[in-house]
Amino acid sequence: MTSRSLLATLAILCTIATAAPALAAGPASLKSAPTMQQVLDASKPSDWRPLNPNDTLYMDLPEGRVVIELDPAYAPLHAQNIRTLAHQHYWDGLAILRVQDGFVTQWGDPAAEEDHPAQPPRPLGKAKATLAPEFERAITPDLPFTKLPDGDVYAPEVGFSNGFPVGRDPKSGKTWLVHCYGAVGAGRGNTADSGPGTELYAVIGQAPRQLDRNIAVIGRVVKGMQYLADRPRGNGPMGFYKNPAHQTKILRVRLASDLPPSERMHLEVLRTDTPTFKALVESRRNRADAWYLYKVGKIDVCNVPLPVREAPSAGTKHH
């Protein structure tokens, strides 16, 4: 038995730190291809972008903080409504209502889910109760798109736009955010306009791509995903908790721009429109790590890591 080696090189972030050789031009030069860690080590400051505080939510749970990046390019109405709700401290003291294994963790107002709640649902204040659907949007020239080369079961094209995984249909001229692990969406009822962003869910299992174009994805979890994924599963239908005492209270949700600068985190995400990102994708299509005996040379859109880091010179207290 080789100690520490079983599956040891299967990590998302591998730790081999030898000098990065030239990128592979193709299968012939695979032996000199860098690992993802080598690609990241060789990245430049310009390969990263800071999270925009106006698009960044901090959701504080008893166990830790979940950081969500909103995507106003794909869901502008939802982003604005969610900002308004956060500004009003709408979610403070509300709860995680549902954890369905292999599917989603969902949070919101328990009273809104009950037929005869003990107290009325929390008022929405200046936020809207319904929003026009934002399940897809038009492809426009200003929207960045880094296409993946390996195709997709569900969409004619897949790739990345501003750091988010997306699908595209050149025929209809539409594009949409796809449901990968960590995607955050706005729960809705049976009508298209019934999800105003008050009740949100995050994907905690295999990408439920059947939801694509059926519901508004509003962003993704960039940090703290484990606090949504490791929760006890709900024991009622669809993972709802039968006993409200099993729900987890949300301590608070804040928009970063509503906090003083000294209380904001300084996170950066890897840009997806750079040669560095293309090298990262290549490092995952053909793994250079010694552990991999067979290199498949393909990748699914939901298997491409989207790295996040603390800004190197932040010098600020982190949570």
Added chain:
Amino acid sequence: MTSRSLLATLAILCTIATAAPALAAGPASLKSAPTMQQVLDASKPSDWRPLNPNDTLYMDLPEGRVVIELDPAYAPLHAQNIRTLAHQHYWDGLAILRVQDGFVTQWGDPAAEEDHPAQPPRPLGKAKATLAPEFERAITPDLPFTKLPDGDVYAPEVGFSNGFPVGRDPKSGKTWLVHCYGAVGAGRGNTADSGPGTELYAVIGQAPRQLDRNIAVIGRVVKGMQYLADRPRGNGPMGFYKNPAHQTKILRVRLASDLPPSERMHLEVLRTDTPTFKALVESRRNRADAWYLYKVGKIDVCNVPLPVREAPSAGTKHH
């Protein structure tokens, strides 16, 4: 806000129980297509097969039981070694060593993972310390295969064989078990023969299909997946627990056939070589539920549910 309706129809097992109409012949008749629940409600006893006790592992954790079905058609040497290990009570008192968010939960002997363990690794007894790789096998006429129609990013063909998701390459004549949510594999070191089944892992996130053909998948979790997926993530590299006190002790692992019949569970899995299974796949390619406004008409091999139930007439104590 419509109570209970947000994302309410996204459940794996939907509960609509109207009479099942005829199967959809194509997009034109989608409105009369049955839901998955309707397909299951209309299933016959012959659509199900009981788990073979000689291929069924019970892993008892403090929180509950995980049931794993071995697949001796694809990993016969591993199945036999794992039976031997279970027969010797090899895993009793060993531990869950690693939980990496979005990837795997892994269990085995803590001493085998340490450079200077306080006590020597547990002896393997009659089990083998190395096994020939079982990463893929030959396609043979006797091996059932229900092909999915929508293609795959990683494999030339995908489908199901005896209830397990598989990939196929008609050119090379090879087939293999694929890494979907709940797949169980035998961790190994950098050499192909170093994974004898002592240290096992289960997929708890997006299907890590890059592992396919690189490691032996030995079966899948058929029940109790939540007990592997909801665990606190490890705080060390690759999700290993830095502090051994955070590891979870395994109470016991037993092969069902090593237990007296009165202590065996009576579980059945839906056969994957029947018209009922094809109808189930179709019900997931085009969702009939009212919630779905857009029916994509496609499905990924790892999004097809593989239903498990207690045998209707079992009448035996269940755990």
